[in-house]
Amino acid sequence: MARADPPPPPPAAFERRVLRSAAEHHYLRVRLELPDGGARPSAAQFKQLVVTALRELHGEVGAALPVDVLTYEEKTLSAILRVTSSGLVKLWSALTLLGFYQNRRCAFRVLQTSPFLLALSGNSRELVLD
Amino acid sequence: MVRFKNRYVLCEVVSEDPRCRQCIEDRAVGLAVREAIARAHGDYGLACCSVSFTVKYLNAYTGTVLLRCRKDFYRLLCSALPFVRQLESRNQRYPCFFNTLHVGGTIRTCQKFLIQYNRRQLLTLLQNCTNEEERRSIRQSVLSCSLTEEQSQSGDEEDDDDTETD
Amino acid sequence: MEGLLYGRLPAGAAEEELGAQPQGSEEAKAFVNAFLKRSMPKMKDEAIQDMLTRKAVVLEHYFKKKKKGNRKKTKGFTAKQRRELRLFEIEPEQQRYAIFLPLHELWKQYIRDLCYGLKPDAQPQMVQGKLLKADLHGAIVTVTKSKCPSYVGITGIILQEMKHVFKIITKEDKLKVVPKLNNVFSLEIDGFISYIYGSKFQLRASERSAKKFKLKGTIDL
């Protein structure tokens, strides 16, 4: 059905904007390693683990940092975290220093970090050519 | 070597329980403040603040405490002070809270502020005191603690007489 | 003896033997001025007057203290003379690789003798220890590593080793002056390859044999 299109607006005038360090959020792709095996944490438990890591290193102030678990895959224990740009260092240091989960050894591996969520979808270092 | 820059936090221990006063000593206060910082700012905050954290001056009668910490991290200390809820010493625990009066770069500025602050306290007491005898003792103590005399004797002891009249 | 020498001549003796007539004070002064003006031409009159009036003119002849310095025999040429004599420059027509091949053979023989015949099973440390103290004139070296890439690859016989510089003649008969700083030279003889870190080699060839080399950690350019 031909829709009466409104007359197309004039071609867009050229405009260029450069945003320097303007991203409010930073994204981390992390993987949790549980060498001792055992039960895998659910999404909520995973987030609780991140919050306890933050509380341990940065206290209540750190624990209040707004962290979002955008995606969580229980099979590979990998997730994408979103944090405000000012809290990136706090979160990364807290994850690095976390050692125990329910008194089993655990370690966070930060695979990729970027101020753009789009950059996490295409990591050339994990590009496997068959 | 560039000298270390410190900040001195002058605060007042306020507690409803009169018995709390006798358990104010530097170990208890230090412990309570460290715990509060650990709770509020975690290991990182505690480590930063305890670089040169000491209770420099403590006066159990007036309940004034002077804490020292590095200039870089005094904000962590000030933000953690409200988290102190009780003082514990010789396994007695009394609820109290810290009321921050002044943050200064040197002990002298804190001391000068303390004197101004106490004089203002005395004046407020003067307005709302009831009988004549109290009024006379307050006026006498106000006159005795003017700043000029202070240089002669040691600066810390001169204004401790206002506690009797609370 | 002093008084005798400066005493007044007995009045009569002066006239007969010496034929000296006593002069009046004006002629004496004029004579003295004229004499001084003639004997010290560069001094102005006032200076002469000043000398006369103020100080006693010591007539005794005292000789100037001999300058102790120049007694020492002069050792070598001054730097300026050396530059003029162009001692250390090799004339262009002599800058040919073929000329210095015998020097290289000589150098190899010298090193073999130094390292007790340089048998293949000789210990590399011993060889290096010897090379450290040995004279490098006539050795074939290559620049293997260098902060400035265009030096890399220069090969040739060392003609002169200065404090900061090697003078190398390459096969194409070109004299190259390669600084030692930030360069690594590789030296190959009978299968033993040793690397010379130029930055640690900033000594005159003669002093190098005297210096004790201390082992320091990783060497970086």
Next chain:
Amino acid sequence: MRMSVPLRRLRQAPRHLLVCEKSHARHARSRHAAHVRDHAYNCRVSFLIPECGTLPEVLKSTIADVGEYYLLRNLSLHELVTHEFIDTFVKKGSCHALTYNTKIDQDNTAALLPTGKLILSVDKDTYEELGLQGRPSQYSGKKVMRYIITIDLMDPSFHPDSKKHKRVLWALKEKKPLEFDFLLAWCNTGAEGSTLMSYFPKNQIQTLKPKITFSTLRDLQCPVLQSNELQGKPEESCSTEELFEWLGAVLNQVSLDNKSFSFLSTYCCPQPNTIVEQAFLCTITGFIIPEAIIQLLEKLCCYFDEPKLAHWLTLTVHGFADSPVSWRESEHGFHKGGENLYNFVVFRNLDYWLQMAVGTNDDCPP
């Protein structure tokens, strides 16, 4: 709020740049083709078309002939500098080569640009031994640990018996031989010359096809966009940053309808948005040359020749994190993420938004 240095450093995030350009595809001086051609090495291309169930045939064929690429096992670098290679490949068409499995911040890396420039990014020790003139990398601190050497193969003074050529050949062959695994792609403009397969020994070379995956997304929340509003009007359209983040969420399969109170994630689609009952997403991964992307972009523009339900569609291209160059010959470093990607949003009236994002060790995209 004036804070002390340690606490302020705790809150600083690494520098990054997002450049947004708005223009019209059919405009004479539009530089979208130039931007794509300048970005020489791409590892992943994905395009998203809302309101589209099945892909039209013309797009399917374009995706099919994206062109394969070659993987050469431990090829020594001097073979790229020999004159047979230059005459047969570099001079006849655009030849792209990039070292595979090398990390730009640790190992040596090499890249051959279509313009005929060979760019080596080597660490300090290799540079000192190689003997080729180069300049220090601008992202290494006071103590320079990485040097960039640029050799122009198409330079007339680079003919076989020139001193420069002998020096390069000597440096790469005898002095310091470097061996890499190379990803190689070549599209020849001239007549049918000899192919790469015949040039290199069989055991060394391997032909690879780019991996193509299709997927259809159901009930996708798409932000409303207005082509002439880069910042977006409050109630009417979204801004470029919001779209950029939303597109990242879609490509990473992030759930979009979270409530603000939900514990796990508070991310939700930027307002105002519309529900699209199906959207087509295609992803091509491999060593993709810019010519193929320009073809794809042209076909996507032609997609809007007939009236379509979709208001806009997006084409996202990711660059290699370990390539020594990002756009043209501007140096690229890894630092923390090494991201260099760009994204086209093509509207119905063929206006387009071009967003180019780079990380810390990168110049500003052109």
